[in-house]
Amino acid sequence: MRLIAENLGGERGGEAVFSGIGFALEKGQALIVTGPNGAGKSTLLRVVAGLLPVAAGRLLIEGGHADFPSVASACHYLGHQNAMKMALSVVENLRFWRDFAGADFLSAEEALETVGLDGIGHLPFGYLSTGQRRRAAIAKLLVSRRPLWLLDEPTAGLDKASEGRFGELMRKHCGEGGIIIAATHLPLGLEGAQALVMGRVE
Numbered sequence: 001m002r003l004i005a006e007n008l009g010g011e012r013g014g015e016a017v018f019s020g021i022g023f024a025l026e027k028g029q030a031l032i033v034t035g036p037n038g039a040g041k042s043t044l045l046r047v048v049a050g051l052l053p054v055a056a057g058r059l060l061i062e063g064g065h066a067d068f069p070s071v072a073s074a075c076h077y078l079g080h081q082n083a084m085k086m087a088l089s090v091v092e093n094l095r096f097w098r099d100f101a102g103a104d105f106l107s108a109e110e111a112l113e114t115v116g117l118d119g120i121g122h123l124p125f126g127y128l129s130t131g132q133r134r135r136a137a138i139a140k141l142l143v144s145r146r147p148l149w150l151l152d153e154p155t156a157g158l159d160k161a162s163e164g165r166f167g168e169l170m171r172k173h174c175g176e177g178g179i180i181i182a183a184t185h186l187p188l189g190l191e192g193a194q195a196l197v198m199g200r201v202e
């Protein structure tokens with residue numbers, strides 16, 4: 001599988017936020033996106049996820065076959081917001097996302113164990129601490145198998161141990177042929193990743 005962006009442009013509110021972005025990611029590769037606040041990192045991830053339109057250029061997936069005919073169908077998007085219902089239990093939230101995304105992978109309980117949250121799956125998501133919420137959101141990546149992970153500040157709020165555990169998960173995903181695009185201000189421990197530095201459009 002290959003993800004290609006050619007001369008990609010993105011807009012917010014009708015204004016250009018970035019333009020001329022290009023990258024090609026083979027299976028197993030990662031791209032780390034950095035740049036100052038407002039540079040357009042989140043916008044780029046949302047464009048790749050299909051949540052915002054491609055304003056210019058091309059974005060395509062090759063070798064996704066029938067399982068992943070489009071970029072959007074191949075991706076998990078982990079945004080700034082955790083996208084979980086506060087009143088539902090952690091397990092109920094994860095089961096929702098598993099049903100929504102399809103391609104079952106780990107059970108909700110197994111995914112929680114992987115992120116070190118076993119034993120609290122019955123609690124309403126709203127009861128969790130900031131870091132626990134982020135870890136539960138990371139568990140969403142594990143309940144269904146999608147090859148492209150789009151991660152926006154994925155380690156925000158995580159303690160050192162959780163950061164390390166998540167680094168291992170990302171390396172495992174790439175080792176199994178997955179692709180990652182991560183926007184971050186913090187090192188993620190993905191050695192060998194490609195780098196994209198975005199600048200602000202003044």
Ligand SMILES: Nc1ncnc2c1ncn2[C@@H]1O[C@H](COP(=O)(O)OP(=O)(O)OP(=O)(O)O)[C@@H](O)[C@H]1O
Pocket residue numbers: 012013017035036037038039040041042043044
């Ligand atoms: N809905 C919107 N309408 C108009 N402008 C917007 C909208 N959403 C974001 N923007 C603008 O788009 C620009 C890019 O924002 P974006 O969130 O992509 O930046 P970022 O690089 O992810 O920043 P940060 O590092 O602070 O997370 C910013 O100037 C922001 O104000």
